[in-house]
Amino acid sequence: MQYSFILFIISNGDNSGRARENLERLCKKWLPGRHEIEVVDVIKDFQTALDYNILLTPSVVVTKPEPQKTIHGDLSDPDKFVKALNLHDQEKDD
Amino acid sequence: MTKKKMTDRPSKELELEERLREAEEILDALRSHKVDAVIGADQIAMIRLKEIEDQLQEQIQISSNRLKEIESIYQNVPVGLCILDRDLKFVRVNNYLAKMHGIPAEEHLGKTMSEILPKLAESTEEDLRRVIETGDPQMDVELKCETPAQPGVERYWLEQRFPVYNKQEQIIGINMVVEEVTERKKFEEKLQELNATLEERVAERTMLAEQRADKLRDMARKMIHVEEKERQRLARVLHDGLQQLLIGAKFKTSLIKKRLEDKDQEKEEIEQLNDLLDRSIEASRSLSYELSPPILHDQGLVAALYWLAGRPHLQDLAIHIEAEKDMLPLSQDLKVFFFQAIRELLINIVKHAEVQEAEVCISYDNDEVCIEVIDRGKGFDVENLKLSSPTGQGLRNMREKLELMKGKLKIESVPGMGSHFTLCVPIDKNSTPSVSDKTAENNNHITGGTVSVTNESTSDSSAMIGVLVVDDHQVMRNGLVRLLAEEPDIKIVGEASNGIEAVDFAHDIQPDVIIMDITMPEMDGIEATSLIHQKFPEIHIIGLSMHEESEYSKQMKRAGAVDLLNKGGPANRLLAAIRSVNA
Numbered sequence A: 001m002q003y004s005f006i007l008f009i010i011s012n013g014d015n016s017g018r019a020r021e022n023l024e025r026l027c028k029k030w031l032p033g034r035h036e037i038e039v040v041d042v043i044k045d046f047q048t049a050l051d052y053n054i055l056l057t058p059s060v061v062v063t064k065p066e067p068q069k070t071i072h073g074d075l076s077d078p079d080k081f082v083k084a085l086n087l088h089d090q091e092k093d094d
Numbered sequence B: 001m002t003k004k005k006m007t008d009r010p011s012k013e014l015e016l017e018e019r020l021r022e023a024e025e026i027l028d029a030l031r032s033h034k035v036d037a038v039i040g041a042d043q044i045a046m047i048r049l050k051e052i053e054d055q056l057q058e059q060i061q062i063s064s065n066r067l068k069e070i071e072s073i074y075q076n077v078p079v080g081l082c083i084l085d086r087d088l089k090f091v092r093v094n095n096y097l098a099k100m101h102g103i104p105a106e107e108h109l110g111k112t113m114s115e116i117l118p119k120l121a122e123s124t125e126e127d128l129r130r131v132i133e134t135g136d137p138q139m140d141v142e143l144k145c146e147t148p149a150q151p152g153v154e155r156y157w158l159e160q161r162f163p164v165y166n167k168q169e170q171i172i173g174i175n176m177v178v179e180e181v182t183e184r185k186k187f188e189e190k191l192q193e194l195n196a197t198l199e200e201r202v203a204e205r206t207m208l209a210e211q212r213a214d215k216l217r218d219m220a221r222k223m224i225h226v227e228e229k230e231r232q233r234l235a236r237v238l239h240d241g242l243q244q245l246l247i248g249a250k251f252k253t254s255l256i257k258k259r260l261e262d263k264d265q266e267k268e269e270i271e272q273l274n275d276l277l278d279r280s281i282e283a284s285r286s287l288s289y290e291l292s293p294p295i296l297h298d299q300g301l302v303a304a305l306y307w308l309a310g311r312p313h314l315q316d317l318a319i320h321i322e323a324e325k326d327m328l329p330l331s332q333d334l335k336v337f338f339f340q341a342i343r344e345l346l347i348n349i350v351k352h353a354e355v356q357e358a359e360v361c362i363s364y365d366n367d368e369v370c371i372e373v374i375d376r377g378k379g380f381d382v383e384n385l386k387l388s389s390p391t392g393q394g395l396r397n398m399r400e401k402l403e404l405m406k407g408k409l410k411i412e413s414v415p416g417m418g419s420h421f422t423l424c425v426p427i428d429k430n431s432t433p434s435v436s437d438k439t440a441e442n443n444n445h446i447t448g449g450t451v452s453v454t455n456e457s458t459s460d461s462s463a464m465i466g467v468l469v470v471d472d473h474q475v476m477r478n479g480l481v482r483l484l485a486e487e488p489d490i491k492i493v494g495e496a497s498n499g500i501e502a503v504d505f506a507h508d509i510q511p512d513v514i515i516m517d518i519t520m521p522e523m524d525g526i527e528a529t530s531l532i533h534q535k536f537p538e539i540h541i542i543g544l545s546m547h548e549e550s551e552y553s554k555q556m557k558r559a560g561a562v563d564l565l566n567k568g569g570p571a572n573r574l575l576a577a578i579r580s581v582n583a
Helices: A014-030 A046-051 A078-084 A087-093 B002-008 B011-031 B049-076 B095-101 B118-134 B182-259 B264-291 B294-309 B332-353 B390-404 B438-447 B474-485 B499-509 B525-535 B550-559 B571-582
Strands: A003-009 A035-041 A059-064 A069-072 B037-040 B045-048 B080-085 B090-093 B138-147 B150-165 B171-180 B318-323 B357-364 B368-375 B408-413 B419-426 B465-470 B490-496 B513-517 B540-545 B563-566
Touching (some): A003 A014, A069 A078, A069 B011, A078 A087, B037 B049, B049 B095, B080 B095, B095 B171, B118 B138, B118 B171, B182 B332, B182 B474, B294 B318, B294 B357, B294 B550, B332 B368, B332 B390, B332 B419, B390 B408, B465 B474, B465 B571, B474 B490, B474 B571, B490 B499, B499 B513, B499 B525, B513 B571, B540 B550, B540 B571, B550 B563
Parallel strands (some): A003 A035, B318 B357, B465 B490, B465 B513, B540 B563
Antiparallel strands (some): B037 B045, B080 B171, B138 B150, B150 B171, B368 B419
């Protein structure tokens, strides 16, 4: 199954930097070869954030698979990520 | 089952649950500071939390720095500062106040005024309580007290007391500003002392200055007096000595001339000698008048001014003299000063004003005499009058003399409009005018000769004219006697050296003719003539004088003299006048 993420950040934000690192690390671990990440700098592209109903940065919107989901924060808690994507079930399935 | 039930749940409920979860997640993220920015969808704005945090940090830093600065100022400002609570316990004390008290700052804290400075507390506690009760600040409260910092020294403080409020506007204490004013106070006290002594000194100095000014004025008066006396002395030397000698010489030449009637050449030389003598007599006479006109001393300032107006150097100027009739007699010095000043001003007018007329006014009031000299001539610029010029110097000297007599000189002039000089001198009523100069009289008396009767009547005395010669100068008398002795019809019956002697003589001998000098000591010729004429109207009295003024001649004639002749005049006129007794 293919996974698509949009990561909303602001440049120079400490939490945003951490979120990007964490997301990339989690994807490598859990979804190697089957994910794509789009990064949106809210300062440069404000409208996209509004379109996705994003209220704070950093936030990650999981556009695929459906239904769409949003994770807030710097993704320092892997459980949250795993839970949101139901990866435990998959792992179990695997 | 449950799973089915769960899936059956309406999608709306699921959506709500999802949103709730999301909201919790947002809150979680916010609480855990894992958020960089918050995006407000409604306002379409974004707040970067980091920036806000940084700004806040910065604000806190600035505030704390400011606080430190203020604290440092509070501690080190050179004025005492403290805060008391409602119980008048020290809450905060700055270093300066602690130093002023002589007690470390930390020892103050939590203690009351009466514990720290019991002496001061007594007098101030009540006032301090009033600040707390009423909230009215107390400004510029002056205190006096002794502190442990300087035991035994009384110090002065100036206090400002303000109430301190909390957020609820309740008074929680007093903020005090304490200034040490001991030095200032001591300075003020010294200043007051100084002021008192200064006034005394000023009074002293003023008195000294006044005394000095009086002395100076006195000296000036003496100086003018000495100057005039010197002038008179010179005039007398000229009159008594030189002039008499010259006249004596003239009589001699007249004698020689008569004896040399047939020797033409010698006669001509004698004539020239005579002429030279005439000119010498005239020169010495005018010099003696310049120095001290006798008329000024005998008849006063106004008469002297009339005389002055007729002098050759002023004859081109028509001088109008205006004076009050009943003038008080002026002191000798003042008379002389005014005369000299008027003379100088008139000469200036002749020299500079290019005008034919001038006016001299003398006026009096109770306190001062004022002389005004006015012309309608060229005028001058008073401001630019050069003090270095002789005229300017003369005026300056005049002004200085006047000032020393407490008088004033006012100069008014406009170029093209003439000039107006006013000299005013206050009259010193205490000093009575000295009418005559005593020493001069004494001197004259010494030079005056004694009564002598010539008893050389040889020929028929009844046919001869008996003449009495009255003159205080021996040389003059001798000259006259020799001149008259040559005449066959004239006999000298006596000589007198002053008026009194003349009167006695007239009484004893009753001469036909008396040749009478005018200015003489003891009694002058005018008075003697008057006395003799009243008793013996038949005696011919001929006035003989150096003074050729008409005023003298009028006075002599009024006294009873038949004629007034000039001492320097031709001998023939005198002889003719003597012989007219038989006419």
